[in-house]
Amino acid sequence: KVASIGNLNFDIYLRISELPGPDENIEALDLYTGGGGSAANFAVAIARMGLGARFIGAVGDDPLGDISLRELLAEGVEVAVKRVTGVRSGVVVVLVHPDGIKRMVSFRGANLGLTPADLTPDKFEGVNHIHLATGRTELITKAKEIAREVGASVSVDGGTALARKGLEIVRATVEGVDVVFMNHVEAKMLANTGDHRSAVEKLAKELKVGELVVTLGPLGAVAYRGGKLLHVDAFKVAALDTTGAGDSFAAAYIAMHLRGRDLYEKLLFANAAAAIKVTRPGARSSPRYDEVRSFLES
Numbered sequence: 212k213v214a215s216i217g218n219l220n221f222d223i224y225l226r227i228s229e230l231p232g233p234d235e236n237i238e239a240l241d242l243y244t245g246g247g248g249s250a251a252n253f254a255v256a257i258a259r260m261g262l263g264a265r266f267i268g269a270v271g272d273d274p275l276g277d278i279s280l281r282e283l284l285a286e287g288v289e290v291a292v293k294r295v296t297g298v299r300s301g302v303v304v305v306l307v308h309p310d311g312i313k314r315m316v317s318f319r320g321a322n323l324g325l326t327p328a329d330l331t332p333d334k335f336e337g338v339n340h341i342h343l344a345t346g347r348t349e350l351i352t353k354a355k356e357i358a359r360e361v362g363a364s365v366s367v368d369g370g371t372a373l374a375r376k377g378l379e380i381v382r383a384t385v386e387g388v389d390v391v392f393m394n395h396v397e398a399k400m401l402a403n404t405g406d407h408r409s410a411v412e413k414l415a416k417e418l419k420v421g422e423l424v425v426t427l428g429p430l431g432a433v434a435y436r437g438g439k440l441l442h443v444d445a446f447k448v449a450a451l452d453t454t455g456a457g458d459s460f461a462a463a464y465i466a467m468h469l470r471g472r473d474l475y476e477k478l479l480f481a482n483a484a485a486a487i488k489v490t491r492p493g494a495r496s497s498p499r500y501d502e503v504r505s506f507l508e509s
């Protein structure tokens with residue numbers, strides 16, 4: 212069973228033709244709502260890989276929190292969720308302009324109510340892998356301790372929030388982690404270089420982790436382990452919505468990692484899962500295991 216720790220959000224997408232001016236009210240062309248939050252997306256993607264999934268996070272005592280939890284349960288994800296009273300659940304509003312540019316406003320709300328003290332060993336019963344989709348170093352540090360206690364492996368996808376903390380903090384926080392994921396923007400920010408190749412090489416040297424995996428959007432992904440660096444191209448697809456591509460990628464990668472596959476197979480499979488995801492709208496449209504297999508065979 213795989214535990215995923217971090218944010219759960221209710222996403223509201225509004226398609227607009229122009230940005231409203233001050234005090235102006237415009238009409239949206241279309242509305243889409245659905246579950247989001249990186250850790251919750253990862254948990255759903257893991258369940259679709261056919262593995263046991265448990266989401267560990269926090270919601271408010273409001274209707275949006277109820278909806279968000281119901282969506283996870285409907286996907287077969289177990290929830291070990293803290294209810295925070297007097298605080299709203301996490302919400303993200305995404306304005307999608309016709310030029311494809313997205314403008315996002317995130318309210319982290321109840322997500323911030325999850326503290327290291329909430330990560331108690333009982334929540335990790337039967338868990339053999341812990342994934343942290345959060346940049347909160349205090350949660351990562353506590354989860355590493357628990358992982359040692361319960362004998363689980365650990366992966367971290369800290370996003371921009373972690374990369375912003377700088378190399379020194381990131382180095383200490385992810386030390387000893389089995390797999391660290393980041394996208395090329397975060398890798399370049401952290402390595403303080405404009406070129407993804409030199410960023411990966413620098414981070415490979417600096418970070419004491421089992422595997423470092425850097426995703427490159429339409430260029431695929433690279434992984435580094437024990438002196439070996441491997442790049443695998445992305446699949447050529449018509450990308451419709453890349454929201455959650457990184458979560459889909461990480462879940463597929465971890466599913467293969469737990470099956471003991473080699474770097475090439477993990478990267479290939481994860482690129483395929485993410486390629487399917489980007490052809491579909493929404494943050495939770497990651498494919499099932501069999502879909503990825505048929506995609507790879509076609």
Ligand code: ADP
Pocket residue numbers: 394395426427428429431432445446447448450453454455456457458460481482483485486489
């Ligand atoms: P994030 O979504 O975290 O920013 P990336 O943009 O690097 O991460 O995308 C993650 C993965 O999704 C990539 O490594 C790749 O496998 C896949 N992907 C993203 N964009 C495309 C695309 N346009 N075509 C095919 N695959 C893509």
